[in-house]
Amino acid sequence: MPESQFFTVAKEAALEAGKVLKEHLDTDFKVYKKGIVNLVTEVDLKAEKAILERIHASFPDHQVLSEEKGSIAGDADFCWVIDPLDGTTNYSHRYPIFCVSIALEHKGKTVLGIVYNPVSGEMFTAERGKRAFLNGERIKVSAASSLIESLLCTGFSYERDKVRANLDLFNKACMTAQAVRRDGSAALDLCYVACGRFDGFWELTLHPWDIAAGKLIIEEAGGCVTDIHGGPCTNYEPAIIASNGRIHSAIVDLVA
Numbered sequence: 001m002p003e004s005q006f007f008t009v010a011k012e013a014a015l016e017a018g019k020v021l022k023e024h025l026d027t028d029f030k031v032y033k034k035g036i037v038n039l040v041t042e043v044d045l046k047a048e049k050a051i052l053e054r055i056h057a058s059f060p061d062h063q064v065l066s067e068e069k070g071s072i073a074g075d076a077d078f079c080w081v082i083d084p085l086d087g088t089t090n091y092s093h094r095y096p097i098f099c100v101s102i103a104l105e106h107k108g109k110t111v112l113g114i115v116y117n118p119v120s121g122e123m124f125t126a127e128r129g130k131r132a133f134l135n136g137e138r139i140k141v142s143a144a145s146s147l148i149e150s151l152l153c154t155g156f157s158y159e160r161d162k163v164r165a166n167l168d169l170f171n172k173a174c175m176t177a178q179a180v181r182r183d184g185s186a187a188l189d190l191c192y193v194a195c196g197r198f199d200g201f202w203e204l205t206l207h208p209w210d211i212a213a214g215k216l217i218i219e220e221a222g223g224c225v226t227d228i229h230g231g232p233c234t235n236y237e238p239a240i241i242a243s244n245g246r247i248h249s250a251i252v253d254l255v256a
Helices: 005-024 042-058 088-092 160-176 186-194 208-220 248-255
Strands: 031-033 039-041 062-066 070-072 075-086 099-106 109-117 122-127 132-134 151-154 179-181 200-203 224-227 240-243
Touching: 005 042, 005 075, 005 099, 005 109, 005 122, 039 042, 039 088, 042 062, 042 075, 042 099, 062 208, 075 088, 075 186, 075 208, 099 186, 099 208, 109 186, 109 208, 122 208, 132 208, 151 160, 151 186, 160 179, 160 248, 186 200, 186 208, 186 240, 200 248, 208 224, 208 240, 224 248, 240 248
Parallel strands: 062 075, 151 179, 151 200
Antiparallel strands: 031 039, 062 070, 075 099, 099 109, 109 122, 122 132, 200 240, 224 240
16 A cells, blocks of 8 residues: 555654664763753754654645644644654663654544654554554554563653652552563553553653654554543543553553
8 A cells, every 4th residue: 555645754754863863872962951850862853853854845834743842833734743752861871762753643633653763773653544564564462361461561750749659550560460661762662562562551641742653553553542541542641551452451450
């Protein structure tokens, strides 16, 4: 099935941003603080610039929501939701779990998502109704049917006063699931659920650019993404649960 123009541009933008991230990884780049432990690097900004230039070259009137630039006004029917570097803390320590995340919403519904790790070379992709893929090969969620056979993943807020709640849940999950991981890149975590590496994921303090691409990729891989009570959620819900579907209610019971 041929790619849409939207998909082609998004893929090119992800590759260009990924090239920026990879080229600068072992350099002495500048790191700034947005909070006590919330970092941004000059490389985030360079990667974001590469993405925006590519998108605006083809779709100059489209709206954009990006982690560093914020909201850029445009045609409200189309909104690109961008994280040029998801996993900035990892990147600043040269820990190779980070990615570029790009999604496109049309009238509020996500129609494509791309998550690209330039170190591993893995690109997760989905267009609505066309299934999900890893480097062109179809992916699907795992078959795990109980928490005790499941590998779960979560993440923690940069706001220290919000960490305690998830630490308590992390402890509960460690005693209930087979194991729990905390990798530091929500977009990649969601994709790892989509391809069956993780069986489930939850996090309490996310942003649209963390969620948008990975959520669609999971859904197109046969998985499920909800709010923490098991109800419907959009990209703008900060607390979510994602899973293969089979263990979803068990994670809801654990987290809610």
